[in-house]
């Protein structure tokens with residue numbers, strides 16, 4: 284008789300958003316410009332500094348002024364945790380100041396207090412696809428080793444300020460995405476004729492040192508703090524069983540796992556040397572960098588899982604997955620955005636990661652973005668319920684496989700601006716927001732069918748899916 288598959292009783296159910304995709308108020312109360320504020324077509328399309336086109340990140344869904352109402356609904360669903368990010372440029376508008384912006388600090392004090400009044404634990408991403416624009420434009424962002432100092436001053440400020448309110452932290456969102464979206468993912472601009480991978484791996488090294496220093500600082504300032512590494516780790520399969528497809532896909536996967544290898548194992552893996560040699564990369568390291576990285580590894584691995592893609596040998600890739608470089612998987616359905624739905628792949632990835640690191644995992648992003656329609660005043664998003672249901676079932680299997688899974692924060696419990704496209708019509712939420720791609724709407728919130736379904740999932744700890 285199979286023992287009933289169940290989630291641990293202390294499983295951390297919740298939802299996840301990011302400051303730049305939800306808050307709006309992009310220049311309010313002293314906030315400085317961030318890289319996201321200059322990307323009207325989404326974070327994949329890079330900086331458009333002088334564009335006058337509508338940038339939906341500027342007002343997003345106005346979480347800055349609606350957070351109390353939204354948190355009340357997250358509490359109604361029974362959230363145990365809620366992940367969001369602090370906008371670095373709210374705290375240090377240019378990034379290199381010595382004194383923080385008090386109004387920025389106050390906002391997050393109020394936000395975390397609101398969560399805690401409902402017994403919801405905040406999970407805070409320190410840098411989620413946005414860096415103060417001044418640091419990037421004037422100082423080269425993470426290419427410049429000085430950015431470590433600015434980031435650590437920012438960390439010391441928020442750890443000290445929120446030490447009694449926040450114990451779950453994440454250093455960088457999807458740090459491996461510096462490959463595919465270097466400006467959003469790594470706060471760097473790749474110049475004309477610059478060696479792209481030299482820039483990416485040098486910046487990554489600075490981010491690794493900053494992560495180690497931040498982990499050390501966090502544990503010194505906040506008792507029982509948990510500092511997580513976080514990567515984008517949807518699945519990637521060989522396009523065919525041809526050994527070339529298989530091996531090149533393995534290399535591609537490892538180019539992502541390189542980041543978690545360094546952050547969780549604490550050393551640069553030997554396979555990276557061949558990649559660096561091949562691309563003329565020479566990473567400058569200083570003093571006790573490697574000792575810091577070795578000593579202060581992350582406590583857990585958070586990752587985003589949405590889909591799986593395929594890779595065909597010989598297909599040029601910009602980054603770690605580079606999207607679907609092979610043919611679409613004929614065994615999988617796709618969302619209206621062409622993301623292939625692969626719940627079994629989540630079980631695979633959970634096992635892959637737990638076998639590799641033997642550290643707790645946290646599914647910190649998973650969700651379905653699609654074009655929800657209001658029909659007769661209702662939004663019947665059965666497709667979203669089905670998407671989540673099949674993924675939760677595979678998570679239970681992974682737990683039964685022996686994987687230590689800390690929790691699940693559904694990506695976008697409320698509609699927010701897409702990172703990939705800068706649009707609002709790609710909706711993820713259990714809560715609909717009346718605002719469209721043209722920036723029109725009342726910001727009114729409306730529960731979708733999935734709202735009460737997810738509430739029941741949490742109430743029953745995922746028992747009857």
Ligand code: BGP
Pocket residue numbers: 301304412456457515587648652694700701702703704709
């Ligand atoms: C991840 C990001 C999130 C979120 C998600 C969904 O890479 O960490 O910020 O945006 O992708 O992607 P999109 O918003 O493009 O649908």
